[in-house]
Amino acid sequence: MPRVRSDDYQTKSHAIMDCAAALFAKEGYPSAKMQDVAKACGATKSMLYHYFPTKDDLLFAMLMEHLERVVSSVEDAIALQAPPHDKLLAMVQVYTQKSAQSRRRHMIAMQDVKYLPRAKQAPLIELQRKLTDLIAGLLREVNSGLPDEVYKPYTMMLIGLLNWTDMWYRPSGAMKSQELCDRISRLFLKGFMAENA
Known part of the structure; x- marks a missing residue:
């Protein structure tokens, strides 16, 4: 053979x-x-x-590949030699782009990890945690000096906004992807930057 x-x-x-x-x-x-x-x-x-x-192997491989790509793209955006606000916009752009490229996988990643055995869930949850930590670190750069305990909730708010945008946004609609990313960044930043200790 x-x-x-x-x-x-x-x-x-x-x-x-x-x-x-x-x-x-x-x-x-x-x-x-x-x-x-x-x-x-x-x-x-x-x-x-x-x-x-097995079907679990298929789901695991699909989600592992998707999450590794998202994490790698977010790492690249955060590593840019740019002001923190620009890095946030770059992160929103790559996050949105990577999820849109594999929209179905992104939806499955949000909804179906729970069906896998715990041993297969663990590395996926670790990647999700890494993504959360990366974004929390970026938010700390954007608005330093807030109490430590607020960065995680703000991170989850931003990730929730990005994830659910993927459910309703259609690139063929009136709002093009760059405008969407700009608006998401401005909407989030205006509220986040108004926060103080």
Whole structure:
């Protein structure tokens, strides 16, 4: 049997994850079956199991890849040599862009981690925690001197705003993505910068 090249493997596994994300978003993770994923992908179940032995493995791989990409993009934005306000805008832009590129995976990441066994949840929760810590650190740069305990709630407010925007925003609508990011940044900053110790 010919050895599968790693780039072929990556391409096929990505295609499977994309099909599965569409199915999970439509049917719900608990209701979807591996045979449904195989059918949606135009693949046999045995081919599907070659890439992902279980449905949990498929969900885990999908969410791990998505969250790693979001975290990496946010790290890059925060590492920019720029004023804190500009870094916040850059972070909003990459966060919004990464979630929009894989909108279905982003929705699943918010809703379906709970269906995985605890051992598979742990690294995903760790990535979510890392993302939260990165954004909290950026908010500390933007408005330093607030009590330590308020940065986490503000971080969760901002992440909630960004996550739920992904549910309703349509790039084909009247508001283009750059304007959306600018407005989100201004809306958040005006309130956040009004806060003082």
